[in-house]
Amino acid sequence: MAGLVSNHLLAQYTEADIRDYIVNYQHVAMDKMHEYRIPASITLAQGIFESACGMSRLATEGNNPFGIKCHEDWMGDTILIDDDELQECFRKYEDVAGSYNDHSKFLTTRKRYANLFQLDILDYPAWARTLKADGYATNPQYADRLISLIERFNIARLDTMCMRGE
Numbered sequence: 273m274a275g276l277v278s279n280h281l282l283a284q285y286t287e288a289d290i291r292d293y294i295v296n297y298q299h300v301a302m303d304k305m306h307e308y309r310i311p312a313s314i315t316l317a318q319g320i321f322e323s324a325c326g327m328s329r330l331a332t333e334g335n336n337p338f339g340i341k342c343h344e345d346w347m348g349d350t351i352l353i354d355d356d357e358l359q360e361c362f363r364k365y366e367d368v369a370g371s372y373n374d375h376s377k378f379l380t381t382r383k384r385y386a387n388l389f390q391l392d393i394l395d396y397p398a399w400a401r402t403l404k405a406d407g408y409a410t411n412p413q414y415a416d417r418l419i420s421l422i423e424r425f426n427i428a429r430l431d432t433m434c435m436r437g438e
Contacts, residue, residue: 285325302434308376313427317418335365338375
């Protein structure tokens with residue numbers, strides 16, 4: 273998946289920006305947790321990390337906070353971004369909600385991520401490590417960064433709320 277290191281270095285964001293991102297997208301992430309059995313905490317942490325808190329070029333121009341590349345089966349709009357290689361093809365969405373939906377479909381329909389759905393839905397550290405191990409991102413610190421975001425901003429509370437039906 274995406275590394276987007278250059279976008280992380282260019283975009284400057286604060287803890288308040290992260291909190292705003294969580295507030296803005298927590299309900300979408302929780303809806304996707306109900307629908308697809310992907311922890312809301314993982315979805316939000318990926319969105320924050322991959323998109324520099326929604327401020328990367330890919331997020332602002334492509335509505336793609338998850339860094340999902342085109343792959344050969346993508347039939348929608350695209351945007352070219354320098355990532356692991358120059359001018360890589362990424363999916364472009366009409367809105368961020370479309371990206372959240374596609375992110376869930378992407379994880380649930382790709383065989384390489386089948387291991388995720390054997391995990392406890394409340395075990396976000398295992399989800400983060402398995403995402404990395406299954407090749408979602410090239411950043412060697414990917415799992416640790418997701419876990420750190422989830423713990424620092426208490427995002428796992430959304431998983432628990434979701435499981436209780438709140």
